[in-house]
Amino acid sequence: MTAFLSVRDLSVRFSTEDGTVRAVDGLSFTLERGRTLGIVGESGSGKSVTNLAVLGLHDPRTTEIHGEIMLDGQELTGAPESVLEKLRGNKAAMVFQDSLTALSPYYTVGRQIAEPYRKHTGASRREARLRAVEMLRRVGIPQPELRVDDYPHQFSGGMRQRAMIAMALVCDPELLIADEPTTALDVTVQAQIIDLLQELQQETGAAIILITHDLGVVAGTVDDLLVMYAGRAVEQGPVREVLRAPRHPYTWGLLGSMPRLSGSVDEPLTPIPGTPPSLLAPPPGCPFHPRCGYVGAVDGGAGDRCRTERPGLPPGRGAACHLPEELQRSVFAEQIRPRLG
Secondary structure (H helix, E strand, O other), X not given: OOOOEEEEEEEEEEEEOOEEEEEEEEXXXXXXXXXXXXXXXXXXXXXXXXXXXXXXXXXXXXXXXXXXXXXXXXXXXXXXXXXXXXXXXXXXXXXXXXXXXXXXXXXXHHHHHHHHHHHHHOOOHHHHHHHHXXXXXXXXXXXXXXXXXXXXXXXXXXXXXHHHHHHHHOOOOOEEEEEOOOOOOOHHHHHHHHHHHHHHHHHHOOEEEEEEOOHHHHOOOOOEEEEEEOOEXXXXXXXXXXXXXXXXXXXXXXXXXXXXXXXXXXOOOOOOOOOXXXXXXXXXXXXXXXXXXXXXXXXXXXXXXXXXXXXXXXXXXXXXXXXXXXXXXXXXXXXXXXXXX
């Protein structure tokens, strides 16, 4: 069976004055209708760049994109802009991270929701306005008949995010990409936004990609999890398996750096040592090896494979790591799990 969205060996490179930035380097994943894929990783790991590439939103003058992006059997890599324009906002849509900058301050919220609906359906102004009111009501905006004529600055942060979701869903897309949709929102509103996405998915059967740096957000939200580091996928699998028994040292580090309700208030967090590598000149071999504390467990302590050979990511459940699978399991059980509580 062909996946609804299939990304194979995706490479995204940016030309800069300092050289070529390898923002995404050989990424592959699939997504089925009705399922949610979480993509997590530190800032700069390539999460947003990947999904902007899916929608063809990169500037072709400064960006090289290679690999295969198939959406419902249609190849998007190298597709003409006319094809991508018909797809964006219609079959696939995106909820951007910062609603205050993504929404234009010059137009009412209702007009910005109605515009893509008119473009893709040919609806009249009146029909599009009624659709905008309907969508605002659908995402939980009170008094939508009045708020449809408000400007973005008249909405709270949570309401703007709901308006962004309404805009993305106005044409009932089959693929929804949510890029950090809960950033800068308080925890109560975060939960409301995540619940809203899940409810709308149940209604429409859309496939969702949820981009975040917060493992706590994805724990009860997504079906499958993809962990990215330095433009590459380092671990993937069903979310419960990845969070309960992670296999990659980077995933261990992400989990160890999260505060826990069961922990002491005086207990310090355990950050990942070092900093992410420069994507202008990523390290050879495993990109995580300069920060990894388990290089000495490979090759009888030499760790040469980590420094010279890029580990592959097995299909399905697995990690791109030179540690043998049995050693991954034992290290997690004996050293990592006790620290996580």
